[in-house]
Amino acid sequence: MQANTMDYARQQDGQDEIRHLRNLFVIPSKADLASKTIQTPSSGQSGAGERSVYLCGNSLGLQPSLTRSYFEQYLNTWASKGVYGHFKDIEDSNLVPWLHVDDDVKDDMANIVEALPSEVVIMQTLTANLHLMMASFYRPNRERYKIILEGKAFPSDHYAVDSHIRHHELDPADAMILIEPKSKDNPILSTEYIKSIIDKHASDAALLLLPGIQFYTGQFFDMPGLTAYAQNKGLTVGWDLAHAVGNVPVQLHEWNVDFAVWCTYKYLNCGPGCIGGAFVHERHGEVIERAAGPHGESRFEYRNRLSGWWGSSKASRFAMENEFHPIPGGAGFQLSNPSVADTTAVKASMDIFKQTNMQALRKKSLKLTKYLEDLLDELAKEQEKTTGDACFSIMSPRDPQERGAQLSLLLKPGLLDTVMHELEEAGVVVDERRPDVIRVAPAPLYNNHEDVFLFATHFRHACEAAKGAKSGAKASAVMVDGGKEDKGWSEIK
Ligand SMILES: Cc1ncc(COP(=O)(O)O)c(C=O)c1O
Incomplete structure (x- = not known):
């Protein structure tokens, strides 16, 4: 059966x-x-009306149905119990008393990133967590003071690094080492190339900060290889997992990562701006208790950090004492009591992830993304044959092991606006990075081959319309048959 047909897509989904x-x-x-x-009949409920093709989980994941019901439980608890909600068990609620909401989601989150539960903490947001981690892990001295990161890191990471360097009264022009792609046409950074930059700064770099998956290209970095390599040269290694968590399997404990931070609104589907996560390796989270000193010295020895009361031992948290007694592990890095609305959304997400595992998700994801790649390659060939030039090229790595769920497409100049307009008209959601890139992300939890087929079909039409718009012609609207007949996309009008 031809791969570019709805029948094939449905057979695969079956x-x-x-x-x-x-x-x-x-x-x-x-x-x-x-x-x-938002007052349309189908809003908030799944299934009513013709569904869109949503391939934007790299930006904002879809809402789990459970989120609404858990939110109702949370709101009802707050309404009916007030402050008792902090500590009273409610028999007909899936949620724990608010005092324990952060602990309640930790084990499941630890499964997703393959860490010990004690190494994981749900707190703050990604950039705030990056600052908290750098406050503890970036301790520049005369010998080692540089931070190595990508030249095209997500801007928030760039700003955070820049500000820490300045905070220590160092000069970013000297202390910030940016890994730039070797050529403008190929933004993929090979492992060997990154290692060569580490080598160059091995004697004076303190920290390597990289993304698990690069937000723009979708490249999945060699996390274990680079972590071990940089640590062997004396660097601390931190990872931004915004695009990796819930997308690809990672083994933070096993790979000996020093720290990692992530958000929960992309592949974890917890909602916009939801509370983030962080990982602190077991060896950095130790708390040693000793006898109290004669001059009121702290009884506790631990890694220095910026502290708050929620990081202090639960047993003494309400004793209102001045001595900070950190919870061992990631939880000891918390500052404030966490937003229960946020952790309620995390709970809903975790209750979905619990029904599968990262290996099963990755297996499906590899297949879905390859299907997307195959359809796009075929389309590019067709465009080359008919007009001598394809409208786009795939920027993401071609090796499936070096990418996650996302393919980034570089459009020919001047096509983006019309392509995005046509996709929106067709109910296809992807995101754009101006001037010429769109990112397409089939998330294995809720996307399927049918979505990918529909995307490719509408994208084919959108490219025609964009080329037409550039040359003044107009393409006719595309209608995708519901699959009653086994038509290839080029026959679908
Ligand atoms: C790779 C990466 N890092 C950092 C951030 C910033 O996240 P936040 O706004 O949650 O701090 C994002 C946001 O999308 C991101 O994609």
């Missing part, structure tokens, strides 16, 4: 062992996306 997980999400209908209000 063999998907975790296809039932899609039903646990609210997939916006096309009508909801197009409406200027």
